[in-house]
Amino acid sequence: MKHTISVLVENQPGVLSRISGLFSRRGFNIDSLAVGVTDDPSVSRVTIIVDGNEYTVEQVLKQLNKLIDVIKVKCLGADENIARELVLVKIAVTGEKRSEIMTLAEITKAEIIDISPTTMTLQLADTTANVLRFEEIVRPYGVVEEVRTGVIALEKGAECITVKK
């Protein structure tokens, strides 16, 4: 079972290695990890997708909370969060195939962000399920390079995870 965990941490060197080290030494499986600074420059937000049962997730939350640099930890309910990830795909296409790609991009809401004599690069920001479907659709055209950000997520509605000022 996949769980989405949001972690607010002090924006300091070494914090990410503390978090990733904790996961590897305690045998927790990370599916994806994304990190970036928040509106408060002293705070970064880490989004981790963990694969595991209830016991594992409980331990992940508790052990993360023990790290001094971790300010807040929350497991976002599966139906109560909005999650997105970004994918960039470079496809080897030339000639008339290019117009097919343009149609595909339109249908999938992907954007063409770069073009060269031999390649086109597409960008899509969507749910993991849609990103996977998109990959499947463009794969036959010949993917030469691909990169994904990993999932970031917020809670639906007015609920939020904030640091008291």
Added chain:
Amino acid sequence: MAKMKACEAMVECLRAEGIKVVFGYPGAAICPFYDKLIESDIKHILVRHEANGGHSANGYARISGKPGVCIATSGPGALNLIPAIATAYADSIPLICITGQVNCDQIGRDVFQEADITGSAEPFVKHSYLVKNASDLPRIMKEAFYIAGSGRPGPVLIDVPMDVQNTEIDFEYPKKVEIRSYKPTGKGNMAQIKRVIKALDEAKKPLICVGGGVFASDAVEEITRLSEIMQIPVITTMMGISAFSDDNPLFFGMLGMHGVRAANKAVKECDVLFLVGARVGDRAVRMPLLLEESTKIIHIDIDPAEIGKNVSTNIPLVGDAKLVLRQMLSYAEPDRHDDWIEKLNSYVSEPVYKECDEGTVNPRKFISKLSDKMPENTTVVADVGQNQIWTATSYKMRGGRFLTSGGMGTMGYAIPAAIGAKLADKSHEVVAICGDGAFQMSFMELATAVQHGVDLKVIVMTNHYLGMVRELQKNHYDNRLTAVSLEGSPDFITLAKAYGIPCMRVTNEAEGEQAIRKLSEEKGSFFVECVVGDFHATLNE
């Protein structure tokens, strides 16, 4: 505000924390700090290996109740500290580990004696700092002491590059700590406390299991009062030994794989098991062998991550044991469990000591007799191996402290930890008990004891084997003894004499009596080699 170099400020921080003794080993990258330390009233104990400095600080912390401080230089010095850091982490002992580091602009270039110590020690520290800005040092030192000693205690590492130590700063030691991401729990949730009291009230066969957390939170008095008011029998983990006097009629000894029968029977038969500051390690309770499914488990721990980690809990209670127990005491009503206590008493048997081969003594008998004669407030430090089990189960505690490396099982712990324990309170006796394996991992610290006038009583149980491993190989590897013979060991009496320490060898009961007299009555250090049968075991003996 005073202008001074950061290295001098570090010393001032230690003084402000009331530190009187530190343990360390100098080197180039920590020399600025040492150059200022010598001008202060803080006593520096030069150990003979950095890990032992960490163990000494560990022993010091456990007796003084304050974080112990150890110091090492960059690279190999800092790396040598790691086993001691891990040992303290496993037993939740507060340490402040100060290491020198190469200059900031050289970090990451693999220069001489450079090691990423904050990275290397990361799995074993409660927190760590690499100080890159000298003006942060006073705050970091203040935070480090607070983090090490509060909540679930543990080691905190402060790595200070040499150029940072030499930078001039405006020094003022902060009065308060403000870490927004660290707020350890204190009192327990009132509703949970009432549930715990109710469960204990309703129990027919309640049992309290005390762990090392009781010492960390200084809750020995509170747990004793609770057990006496409610008449609940008590057992301990290895880390909890000495929380209860062996003379207390409610006390039934240590549980676990190497524990005593009454304690293990108690765990098996109780209907409510109340764990206080015990993490229920795998050597204590082999799940699900020992616990009945119907046993209700109550668990107090300051670390929420321990609750439910090793054993599922019916009533979790997060908080500081002392505060939680005080809350409980205001609700606890006198109770009786005479039948249950009588039943447990029926499992207690007087130890039977096996006849020993000519020229050897029974280690359990020797230790038991020793405990009858040593002053009641003696600190006993057991090393790791068979000697640890013999000491844990045979030394009758009557008010002193029992120290050992419980979680990590670090061999060589006893002598350096005993040095620290003695320096924390010079007025009391400290006995280190080791085997001939562990002793040879840290006997160089006898020089430290001699150099700094630290009086120790040292007992080495010699059986010419790494006895615990030998026993394991006998029981589980068809007695194929592999790499466990200690042939080639020196004559330990000659060795003690070389250090100028009065000593004697014990090969029979009469000599045993004589040695115990010397150990318990003589001032100053005394060294005893106790010759044990090569194949004397811990299990089924």
